[in-house]
Structure formats: C-alpha cells, structure tokens
Amino acid sequence: MAEKITPRSQDFSKWYQDVILQARLADYSPVKGCMVIRPNGYSIWEKIQSNLDQRIKSTGTRNAYFPLFIPESFIQKEAEHVKGFAPQCAVVTYAGAKDLEEKLIVRPTSETIINSMFSKWIQSYRDLPMLINQWANVVRWEMRTRLFLRTTEFLWQEGHTCHETLEEAEKMALKMLTIYTQFCEDVLAMPVVQGLKSENEKFAGALRTYCIEAFMQDKKALQAGTSHNLSSHFAKAFHTVFLDKDGTQKLVFQTSWGVSTRLIGGLVMMHSDDRGLILPPRVSSPHVVILPIFGKDPSTFTKIKQKVHELKKMVLNSVEIKTLPYPLEIHIDEDETKQAGWKFHEYELIGIPIRLELGPKDLDLNQVTFVRRDLGKKEGVPFTELSQKITEELLAMQKDLFEKAKKFRMDHTHLISSYDEFKKKIATEGGFYETSWCQNVACETKVKEETKATLRCILLDQAFQVRTSQNPCVVCSSKSNTVNVLFAISY
Numbered sequence: 170m171a172e173k174i175t176p177r178s179q180d181f182s183k184w185y186q187d188v189i190l191q192a193r194l195a196d197y198s199p200v201k202g203c204m205v206i207r208p209n210g211y212s213i214w215e216k217i218q219s220n221l222d223q224r225i226k227s228t229g230t231r232n233a234y235f236p237l238f239i240p241e242s243f244i245q246k247e248a249e250h251v252k253g254f255a256p257q258c259a260v261v262t263y264a265g266a267k268d269l270e271e272k273l274i275v276r277p278t279s280e281t282i283i284n285s286m287f288s289k290w291i292q293s294y295r296d297l298p299m300l301i302n303q304w305a306n307v308v309r310w311e312m313r314t315r316l317f318l319r320t321t322e323f324l325w326q327e328g329h330t331c332h333e334t335l336e337e338a339e340k341m342a343l344k345m346l347t348i349y350t351q352f353c354e355d356v357l358a359m360p361v362v363q364g365l366k367s368e369n370e371k372f373a374g375a376l377r378t379y380c381i382e383a384f385m386q387d388k389k390a391l392q393a394g395t396s397h398n399l400s401s402h403f404a405k406a407f408h409t410v411f412l413d414k415d416g417t418q419k420l421v422f423q424t425s426w427g428v429s430t431r432l433i434g435g436l437v438m439m440h441s442d443d444r445g446l447i448l449p450p451r452v453s454s455p456h457v458v459i460l461p462i463f464g465k466d467p468s469t470f471t472k473i474k475q476k477v478h479e480l481k482k483m484v485l486n487s488v489e490i491k492t493l494p495y496p497l498e499i500h501i502d503e504d505e506t507k508q509a510g511w512k513f514h515e516y517e518l519i520g521i522p523i524r525l526e527l528g529p530k531d532l533d534l535n536q537v538t539f540v541r542r543d544l545g546k547k548e549g550v551p552f553t554e555l556s557q558k559i560t561e562e563l564l565a566m567q568k569d570l571f572e573k574a575k576k577f578r579m580d581h582t583h584l585i586s587s588y589d590e591f592k593k594k595i596a597t598e599g600g601f602y603e604t605s606w607c608q609n610v611a612c613e614t615k616v617k618e619e620t621k622a623t624l625r626c627i628l629l630d631q632a633f634q635v636r637t638s639q640n641p642c643v644v645c646s647s648k649s650n651t652v653n654v655l656f657a658i659s660y
C-alpha cells in the first residue's frame with residue numbers, strides 16, 4: 170500500500186512533494202538540485218510539447234537546435250544580460266583532459282549563441298522575419314530547489330525571432346503572449362492573468378517582458394510563461410544587421426519567449442487534491458482506465474474479460490469519441506496480482522480522468538460503474554450510452570477544472586487601496602491584490618521587503634496597453650503616473 174499523502178490543509182508544500190513523488194511524476198536525482206522526470210511526468214510534458222509545438226508553428230516559427238555550450242565572451246557581450254545571469258551560470262573550465270582556452274557556459278538561455286548565428290544568417294530585409302524555436306534543456310544554478318518549480322536543470326522551449334521594426338517585434342511578443350494564454354487556458358485548464366513585468370522584474374536584456382501569472386491553491390502566484398520584446402539590445406551586441414530596402418544597414422529587432430516544465434508543477438498545484446493528482450483530460454494519458462472486477466464465481470471471468478475488450482473497441486470506434494479534440498486513450502488493467510481496492514487508489518493517485526469498473530453485477534445489468542476523478546461519485550452507465558457519456562464527461566471535466574480554478578482565483582483576488590490593510594491581509598490570507606502603483610522602484614521594493622509580495626505584473630487592457638489608474642499609489646499615495654498592478658507572494 171502506498172504512503173499517505175499529507176493533506177493540503179496541514180502542509181501544502183509537503184502535500185505537493187507527496188503528490189509528485191507518489192504519483193511518480195519525478196524523483197530527486199543524485200545531483201543536488203536536479204530532478205529525474207519519470208514516465209508519468211514525462212508523458213504530461215509530451216502532451217504539452219505536441220500541442221504547444223503546433224501552436225508555435227502556426228506563427229510560421231520553425232524548430233532548430235543550438236549547442237548546449239556558450240563561449241563565455243558571448244554571455245558578456247550584453248551588459249544587463251551578464252549581470253542577470255552570471256550568478257546562476259555553470260561554467261566548464263576543463264575538458265578533454267586540459268584547461269579550456271575559453272571557458273564555456275552551460276546555457277542558461279540562448280539569446281547570445283542564437284544571435285551569433287542570426288548575425289551570420291541575416292543579410293537583407295528579405296531574410297526577415299526569421300522565426301526560430303528550440304526545445305531544449307537549460308541550467309541555472311539554484312540555491313533552493315523544488316521539483317518542477319525550480320530546478321537547476323529544466324526543460325523548456327525558447328523562441329527567438331528577428332524583425333525589421335520595433336513594432337513588428339512588439340506584435341510578435343504579444344502574439345506569443347496570446348498563444349501561451351490560450352494554451353494554458355484551453356489545454357491545461359489553467360486560467361492566467363496577462364501582464365507586463367516592472368523594470369525590476371523584467372528579463373535581463375529585454376526592453377519589455379510580458380508574462381502570464383497563474384494562481385495556485387495555496388493562494389500564491391506562479392509565473393507560467395514569459396514573452397520578451399528585446400528591441401535591438403542583443404542585435405547591437407552581436408551586430409545582427411540587415412540591408413534594408415533603402416540600401417542602409419539596420420539592426421534587427423528581436424523577441425524571445427518561453428515556457429518550461431514548471432507548467433507541470435503548476436498543473437499539480439492548481440488542480441490536484443488530497444487523494445493525488447487531478448489532470449485535465451487534454452494532458453492525461455490514458456484518459457480512461459477499465460478495471461474488470463472478478464467476483465467469486467470463476468464462470469463469469471471470461472465473460473467479463475471479453476466484455477471489457479468489446480467495450481474498449483466499441484468506444485474507440487464510436488462517432489461520439491471522434492468529436493473529441495484529441496485521440497482517446499483507453500487502458501484495460503487486467504493485472505490479477507493486484508486487488509481492486511489497490512487499483513482504485515492507484516488510478517486516483519495518478520489522476521486518470523475516468524475509471525470504469527465492470528463486475529458480475531454490472532454485467533447482469535448491462536452497465537459499467539463510472540467514476541470521474543475530480544468528482545469521485547460512482548454511477549451506473551448502460552453499455553449503449555457509454556461512448557456518449559465518456560465524450561461528454563471528458564469535455565465537461567476539462568471545462569469544470571478551468572472554471573473551478575478561475576472561481577478560486579476570483580474569490581481570492583482583492584481590490585485594495587490601503588497599504589495597512591494590504592499588509593495585514595496578505596500576511597494572513599495570501600491571494601492576488603489588485604491595486605495602484607506609481608511606477609517608482611522604491612515603492613515596489615518597500616512592498617517586497619515588508620510583505621514578501623512581489624509585483625507580479627502591470628495589468629493590461631484589451632489592446633495590451635498598460636492600464637492607467639485613477640487612484641493614488643498604494644504605498645506612497647502619489648497620484649502621478651499610477652498604473653493598475655497585481656501583487657502576490659509567488660513561487
């Protein structure tokens with residue numbers, strides 16, 4: 170029997186760790202700060218990859234691969250970039266049994282090495298836009314790590330694009346912000362808030378960093394993805410130029426954007442419960458498990474076995490199932506060495522959306538016992554209605570998880586104008602705090618020091634413009650230059 174999962178109410182971070190370890194998503198590795206992604210976790214990543222990859226390609230972006238090692242001199246070319254990343258870099262100084270002439274950085278992100286290639290590949294305006302993505306691992310030396318959320322090595326995709334104008338780069342950065350938002354909401358059932366990072370929180374080397382922020386069950390924020398308008402900062406450092414139509418040489422304008430295996434940690438913290446993992450159907454594999462339940466009478470064994478295979482075939486070939494936005498995966502668990510009770514627990518723990526049981530009594534009634542993971546209620550469903558029922562419930566579950574998470578966020582989003590109230594409330598209740606800020610770093614720092622909350626983002630309106638505020642800054646009461654912002658304690 171598996172160990173017990175610590176309830177969320179008792180210790181949220183222990184609960185998180187228990188779910189990940191017991192559902193076998195990941196494990197600690199012999200190298201401190203690194204993790205091993207196990208098959209149950211990697212299959213989620215594969216679903217994320219295949220769906221997001223299509224969305225990325227829909228923008229005209231193509232995949233490529235760049236080296237893991239970056240010459241140290243590259244990282245140093247962009248001043249802000251090196252300042253931001255140097256403390257986290259792993260450096261190779263010795264290889265092939267000798268000291269290296271130039272140290273090599275294990276990539277923390279690839280703007281520099283990709284720019285060195287862009288500067289070679291781009292000659293004229295005809296080469297633009299150049300849109301490249303890579304699926305890769307990166308290394309950022311972290312002091313305090315947590316499975317999926319912050320690990321020294323992690324997997325991600327990083328897009329890098331070059332454009333003729335700053336406006337085009339801005340448009341691309343926002344297009345990716347929209348794609349990430351739609352992906353999180355439609356596929357991960359993860360509602361997010363879109364925003365712009367403050368100067369303090371933006372990517373090292375960017376002009377502007379856009380982000381999506383998700384809200385976890387412990388009322389903390391999780392940055393789920395970022396999209397940067399890099400302007401010509403890296404182009405300048407690497408002399409990435411193009412010959413324009415007017416015959417003059419100009420710097421390209423660039424973007425970069427990424428999401429990582431951190432999304433898996435977000436999925437766990439957003440949807441799961443004290444019995445284990447709950448996964449949105451679009452990223453789970455399989456979607457349905459069928460458990461033949463053998464009673465005491467051996468004469469029914471064969472009939473039950475036959476029936477479950479018949480049902481699987483019937484469902485997979487049904488008209489209804491073909492309307493799902495993904496190919497349905499059904500697993501029949503015929504392992505006779507495990508008890509039914511053990512199996513119920515196991516499939517709850519690993520978060521299979523639908524469990525079907527077929528025992529002798531069900532067989533007599535021409536039905537299966539149907540259980541949806543997030544609801545846990547058992548009901549009899551006639552064989553003839555099974556395909557319809559599975560289709561409806563998978564679609565409903567995807568939607569319900571999103572709505573539930575969204576409602577939870579709304580219920581814990583506070584509009585606030587008094588700094589004292591803000592300080593008191595965030596210390597006891599957590600949550601998202603929408604308020605006004607004068608765009609002064611001093612006020613942002615004060616909030617961080619006194620409440621541990623960070624400025625998650627400046628909120629945007631429908632047209633992606635910064636939402637200007639009519640109210641005074643929550644910290645200093647200044648009325649000039651205020652914008653609507655979101656504060657929260659974050660991962």
Ligand SMILES: [Zn+2]
Pocket residue numbers: 606607608609612642643644645646647
């Ligand atoms: Zn202020």
